[in-house]
Amino acid sequence: MKDKKVPAAVIQRMPRYYRYLGDLLAKGASRVSSAELSRRMGITASQIRQDLNHFGGFGQQGYGYNVEVLYNEIGKILGQDQDYNVIVIGAGNLGQAVSKYTNFNKRGYKVTALFDSNPALAGTTVAGYPVLDATELGEYLKENPTDIAVLTIPKAGAVETAKVLVEGGVKAIWNFASVDLDLPQDKVVVVNVHLSDSLRVLSYKLRELRGQEDSEEV
């Protein structure tokens, strides 16, 4: 499958298709037209066809999409047909929440351990997963090949820790630290969840909405 040049914006939309198709599947739908999918998702049918054409199309003229086939195909595109070994760096509130995240394991993401620099936490468990001392990270990775690391530590230590992860063969970092990691793109992929950025966008939009309300009142 040639998908190396799929635009980032299309990739960002794929999980949303996957969610909507999953909902349709759960409701027992066997097929869906692009018009119906368009109405549900609030994007144009033409956009849907364009997006899916990046991966081969999947639709049939006059029939629409087979929900289960499309769900499974998009699942494969999104790597949902595989299992992943996952470690969580940081056993604080966010690290614990991610480790306990509903369905996290059911989806094929297998947490094997958490790491924390607080020695008092080493030896404890979170949701049954062992919490190890952060100094053991490099050694651990040598013996336990790990696909994905979730970074939930403050930004101060995040950049250094990320380097240890890459040296240890981790190929994917889910970065919750409030810092941009500058890592070699041919060795590791990074997806950021910058919560404070997200909250500030919300505050921006709130200010904008209130500005509109005020000008309507004048």
Next chain:
Amino acid sequence: MKDKKVPAAVIQRMPRYYRYLGDLLAKGASRVSSAELSRRMGITASQIRQDLNHFGGFGQQGYGYNVEVLYNEIGKILGQDQDYNVIVIGAGNLGQAVSKYTNFNKRGYKVTALFDSNPALAGTTVAGYPVLDATELGEYLKENPTDIAVLTIPKAGAVETAKVLVEGGVKAIWNFASVDLDLPQDKVVVVNVHLSDSLRVLSYKLRELRGQEDSEEV
């Protein structure tokens, strides 16, 4: 300030400028050229000038940007010069993590209460904040004007709860539920943090990286 038509992509980048300027400020920098900011942030100087021009520019030819002035101006744009009353819907792991989120209060986001549909949690506290029964939400909002609600409940109840929030005058929803809320845009703004979508984008990129590695080995 005329900023109603600022493109969404520009808005998404503003918190990142704010972070980098905050770092520079913490390091004692008083001014920064667009070339230097460009190098640090990995975007072109021309892009930076274009982005900031949406809000009036702020730079001076041959001088660059005054770090503190620009930091404060972008802070105002992002509504960081105000305080917000915040409630958190869902007192599970994620709701607790958000409530305890480092600096959450320091930044002007004041959590006043959490709500949960589990009656066993009502009457408890999280980080000092009271957990109230979800059935009390409508009444609470009548007596306690609330700016922002954080939705950390499963998608099943999220849509109904969002309606109660909007009826109760909440103007901004930070939505962690894995569902798109369909709400009147003139009454409420929504920013989504779809964690499962984000993790699937990471899996996509990991699969893509491994595909590249495989083809290099052939």
